[in-house]
Amino acid sequence: xxxxxxxxxxxxxxxxxxxxxxxxxTLNHNxxxxxxxxxxxxxxxxxxxxxxDFNNEADTPDNFQSRRPNTSFCxxxxxxxxxxxxxxxxxxxxxxxxxQETQYxxxxxxxxxx
Amino acid sequence: xxxxxxLGSHVSVSEGALVLLRCNYSSxxxxxxxxxxxxxxxxxxxxxxxxxxxxxxxGINGFEAEFKKSETSFHLTKPSAHMSDAAEYFCALRGPGxxxxxxxxxxxxxLIIQP
Numbered sequence: 206x207x208x209x210x211x212x213x214x215x216x217x218x219x220x221x222x223x224x225x226x227x228x229x230x231t232l233n234h235n236x237x238x239x240x241x242x243x244x245x246x247x248x249x250x251x252x253x254x255x256x257x258d259f260n261n262e263a264d265t266p267d268n269f270q271s272r273r274p275n276t277s278f279c280x281x282x283x284x285x286x287x288x289x290x291x292x293x294x295x296x297x298x299x300x301x302x303x304x305q306e307t308q309y310x311x312x313x314x315x316x317x318x319x
Numbered sequence: 320x321x322x323x324x325x326l327g328s329h330v331s332v333s334e335g336a337l338v339l340l341r342c343n344y345s346s347x348x349x350x351x352x353x354x355x356x357x358x359x360x361x362x363x364x365x366x367x368x369x370x371x372x373x374x375x376x377x378g379i380n381g382f383e384a385e386f387k388k389s390e391t392s393f394h395l396t397k398p399s400a401h402m403s404d405a406a407e408y409f410c411a412l413r414g415p416g417x418x419x420x421x422x423x424x425x426x427x428x429x430l431i432i433q434p
Contacts, residue, residue: 209362211362238421240421245427246426246427247409247424247425247426247427248363248409248422248424249424250421250422250423253421262421295363297363307353307365307368308365308422309365310355310362310363310364311362312360312361312362313360313361313362315360
């Protein structure tokens with residue numbers, strides 16, 4: 206089945222230690238998104254890639270970066286995680302373009318910062 | 320700016336009773352509206368969406384929602400609740416930029432099903 210895969214499902218890191226979260230997709234979608242969801246809150250868009258074009262949300266901290274080396278993979282890098290960055294990180298994809306497009310979400314990676 | 324408001328952070332219904340989850344939105348342009356469900360420690364699954372056309376939208380698992388422009392609402396309903404419906408439900412709005420725009424989510428409603 207075509208799907209959005211996130212690895213690992215759980216990630217523990219230390220305060221200030223860089224961490225990378227991974228997302229891959231077999232849907233061949235043009236657009237890949239990263240959302241941050243803190244406990245009992247709504248998911249919040251951090252940024253997205255439309256093909257190779259990177260689109261950052263205005264209020265996304267500089268501590269968060271992303272890379273998309275090819276269509277299938279997208280990475281979220283947190284350069285110096287703080288305690289406040291503990292959250293579920295959701296990757297999503299869409300074909301992009303048309304108004305009918307749906308975003309398909311992966312299962313998420315739960316990040317714990319010690 | 321766009322926004323989504325979900326009334327009631329927790330809703331409790333008895334098994335077999337009507338489910339009604341409320342969502343109101345604010346948008347300066349015609350919105351595209353979505354309902355997603357999230358089970359514990361899982362990602363979001365699309366229940367249904369409204370883009371254009373028919374205002375009553377049917378989704379998976381017996382859910383439906385009606386877009387009411389005059390009331391700026393997109394409430395989610397299900398005639399008869401099942402225990403498996405217990406989950407977090409998010410209403411979301413996408414901007415006018417089309418398929419590449421990110422979603423703006425409401426804060427979510429936790430649905431509790433009483434046996």
